Amino acid sequence: MNTFLFCGAGELVTEQCNAVYRAMCDLEWYKLESRKARSLILLMMRAKYPFSITAGKIFPLTMATFCSILKTSMSYISFLLTKHS
Template identity: 35%
Template sequence: MQVLWNTLVMCCTGFVIIISKLISNAMYEVLWYNMPSCDSRIILFMILRCQKRLTITAGRFIDLTLEGFTSIVKASVSYISVLNAMY
């Protein structure tokens, strides 16, 4: 049960990272320079905020990026499939 719960938490975290990446891509595609100044300031602030890397800290030792997260999930799934095949 704990393995299932941890897998669900990791998938939800990956979903949040992917959504954040989609939002940043959408902000770059907006024609902010044709907007009124009050709206363009908000868009520029969001663009600056999206330039910061979103990382997950694993046990206060390692910062996980999206690539590192996906490799860990792939390894976890392969270990689970091997354990399932053995038993």
């Protein structure tokens, strides 16, 4: 259950960061005054690489990761049950 919650939260954070980046790219930043455009460009450069929650700085916690963990766990349980029988 905890893994699902962490992966769900990680997915939401990543999606929101991507949405902010897309919104900044859609702005007509080149029409702004130079000081504001420069600040926006710095934000765009930072937002290009979205923030994500990771497990041990190794892999991001997303729903794809959760599905992979679930699939591997079910395979392992199935293997143990066949070996035990």
